[in-house]
Amino acid sequence: MSPPLIELEGITRTYGSGEALVRALDGVDLTVEKGEFVAIMGPSGSGKSTAMNIIGCLDRPSGGHYRFNGVEVATLDQDQRALLRRNYLGFVFQGYNLLPRTTAIENVELPLIYKGQRKAERLVRAREALQRVGLEGREHHTPSQLSGGQQQRVAIARALAGEPMVMLADEPTGNLDTKRSVEIMELMQKLNREAGLTIVMVTHEEDMAAYASRLVVFTDGKVVRDELMQERAS
Amino acid sequence: MLWETVRLALTAITRNALRSFLTVLGVVIGVAAVIAMVTVGQGSSEQVSANVESLGTSVLVLRPGAQMMGPGARDNAPSFKLADVEALQDLTSLSAVAPTVSSSETAVYGNSNRSTTITGTTSAYLEIGGWEIARGRSFSTAEDRSGANVCIIGETVRTALFGSTDPTGEKIRIKSISCEVIGLLVAKGAGSFGQDQDDLVIMPVRTVQRRLLGSQDVSSISMTVASGVSSERAISDIKTLMRDRRRIAIGEEDDFSVNDMKELASMLNSVNSVLTGLLSSVAAVSLLVGGIGIMNIMLVSVTERTREIGIRLSVGAQASQVLMQFLVEAVVLSLLGGVIGILAGLGLAYVAAQIMAIPFSPSLDVIALAFGFSAVVGMVFGYFPARAAARLDPIEALHYQ
Incomplete structure (x- = not known):
């Protein structure tokens, strides 16, 4: 049997020290299998984003074990974690995090550059990814020429272009109005269902969490609820 | 990558x-x-x-009036005469001695004219100043002595009066003198202060004294130090001779000054x-x-x-x-x-x-x-x-x- 894709075991993350010690994560156990669409919810400061950043190797845990596809991440150095992000992970952030003054297609190409793909191949892949998120014809628009929803689609295309095993989305609809939010969630649900893409998403909106197949709730740095959900029909 | x-x-x-x-x-x-x-x-x-560098061996300049005096102060000191030049020529520590007098005049040739400096001196001046003759010749000893109506001109004057044609043998007029151009100097270009060194006409000293200034005075005397002699030695010889000729009592200040041009330049x-x-x-x-x-x-x-x-x-x-x-x-x-x-x-x-x-x-x-x-x-x-x-x-x- 193949190992779970993501396996967190007793993960802690603390900031500061002594009196000022803050426990953002206080012993988190969480396992995500391939093909799942997991929504993580919880009040502000519950540690849901911190957990997400640790899963994404953007941050390092203070203690506990994190195995990605069976590999202990704690033993990886900075460059190896970069390779893990490059080859297996795709990120979607609340603030989009696109390069300014850079066209949509160039933003989508970015991870492919680091993958060492040639220009011609990159262009094909990036164009394909933009098509999948419904942005054909907007390839040469810069972020400032795109709406928030469109920028987030570019970000999703960027995450997809590298063909990751997992897409990690941190409040992907946080900056969007309801209509755009629904469009983004439907897109993500489609990617999960049709392409079998594993998605872990942090959100504080129940409406958005409802698109996922599993709900994990954080409170005070711990998982307090973890249940499969009736998926919302789109 | x-x-x-x-x-x-x-x-x-x-x-x-x-x-x-x-x-x-x-x-x-x-x-x-x-x-x-x-x-x-x-x-x-x-x-x-x-x-x-171009000054070559040390050039000394003797002027009436004490060193570091303000303008006008030298009026009290008597000028040098040609006799002083002859006396200096006898000093073994000097290799060349040339008197100079100068006057600002307008040189005229045909329809062209040029305001320039007329320097009255002898052929020794060319050697001291490091001037070379591009065309023609320098003054003969006879011309030096007699005060002939001949002149040597600088490149700037030649250009102003003659353009690029050969000036030697032509006659230019300076005040009432009609004087024959016998030589053209090789251009030196701009001097240390950016002045045009080639803007000059050189004539025998006696000609300038008699015909332009109407005076027997010599305003300064330029000299080069003989090879193997230090400028200090030469300066001290000059001072001794001049104090004697000008009858300056022991303990009195010099009423003349000797400047080392090379020192000035450095x-x-x-x-x-x-x-x-x-x-x-x-x-x-x-x-x-x-x-x-x-x-x-x-x-x-x-x-x-x-x-x-x-x-x-x-x-x-x-x-x-x-x-x-x-x-x-x-x-x-x-x-x-x-x-x-x-x-x-x-x-x-x-x-x-x-x-x-x-x-x-x-x-x-x-x-x-x-x-x-x-x-x-x-x-x-x-x-x-x-x-x-x-x-x-x-x-x-x-x-x-």
């Missing part, structure tokens, strides 16, 4: 055009200012050195090196200002760049790849600014050298120093904030405010 990195860097440069432009401008200003100023300073210093040279030093410090300040400009623009963009680094790290870039990109970016900008700065600096210096009529003498050291400094500033401030950012966990770089 290296080529990709260079491409990434070039893209980043064109994408952040304003930032790139300001960085390049900082380097350009620093480099151009230093090169222009130091090159001009060195050029003028070389000019002075060349003048000192004094001028030291003034010049002070000036070069001054220019250099102004240039150093420009370099610093340019450097601070680069620093500023680099540091101001740290926030944006740190976020950019966070984005690149999150999509899988390794810290070393990001750093290489920023390093290439800094190198390209510094090189670009350096090359433009060197060209601009040399251009400015060249134009200045033409205007000031000094040699254009760029120095490789200065170019290297100015370029090196700016390049280092550009690279350090382009690279180190990037290095700090690339060492962060990606999430910290992304959230950098």
Whole structure:
């Protein structure tokens, strides 16, 4: 049997020290299998984003074990974690995090550059990814020429272009109005269902969490609820 | 991958055009200012050195009146006469002695005329002043003695009166004298103070005394020191002789002065090196200002760049790849600014050298120093904030405010 894709075991993350010690994560156990669409919810400061950043190797845990596809991440150095992000992970952030003054297609190409793909191949892949998120014809628009929803689609295309095993989305609809939010969630649900893409998403909106197949709730740095959900029909 | 990195860097440069432009401008200003100023300073210093060289053996100038006297003060001291010149010629420590008197007159030839300085002297003057004859000949001894109506002209006067034609044998008129041009001097160019040395007409001393000034006085006497004799020795001989001839009692001050032209020239040279030093410090300040400009623009963009680094790290870039990109970016900008700065600096210096009529003498050291400094500033401030950012966990770089 193949190992779970993501396996967190007793993960802690603390900031500061002594009196000022803050426990953002206080012993988190969480396992995500391939093909799942997991929504993580919880009040502000519950540690849901911190957990997400640790899963994404953007941050390092203070203690506990994190195995990605069976590999202990704690033993990886900075460059190896970069390779893990490059080859297996795709990120979607609340603030989009696109390069300014850079066209949509160039933003989508970015991870492919680091993958060492040639220009011609990159262009094909990036164009394909933009098509999948419904942005054909907007390839040469810069972020400032795109709406928030469109920028987030570019970000999703960027995450997809590298063909990751997992897409990690941190409040992907946080900056969007309801209509755009629904469009983004439907897109993500489609990617999960049709392409079998594993998605872990942090959100504080129940409406958005409802698109996922599993709900994990954080409170005070711990998982307090973890249940499969009736998926919302789109 | 290296080529990709260079491409990434070039893209980043064109994408952040304003930032790139300001960085390049900082380097350009620093480099151009230093090169222009130091090159001009060195050029003028070389000019002075060349003048000192051209004086050859030490030239002494004897004038009536005590040393360091204000204008008008020499009125009390009696002028020299031609007899004094003859007495000096007997000194073994001197190799050549020439009297000079001068008068500002207008030289006329046909429809052309030129206001110039008429110097009355003897053929020895040419040897002392290092003048050479380009065409024709110098004064004969007979002409020296008799005060013949002949003259030797400088290149500037020749151009004004004769254009490029041969002036020898022609007659020019100076006041009431019609005098035959017997020689043309080889051009010397501009002097230490930028004056035109070729704007002169030389005539036998007696001619000028009688026909132009109506006086037997000699305003100064130029001399060269005999080889193997120190200028101090020669000066002391001259003083002894003159005190004797002018009947100055022991204990009284000299009523004449002897100046060593070479000494004067080397004094001028030291003034010049002070000036070069001054220019250099102004240039150093420009370099610093340019450097601070680069620093500023680099540091101001740290926030944006740190976020950019966070984005690149999150999509899988390794810290070393990001750093290489920023390093290439800094190198390209510094090189670009350096090359433009060197060209601009040399251009400015060249134009200045033409205007000031000094040699254009760029120095490789200065170019290297100015370029090196700016390049280092550009690279350090382009690279180190990037290095700090690339060492962060990606999430910290992304959230950098």
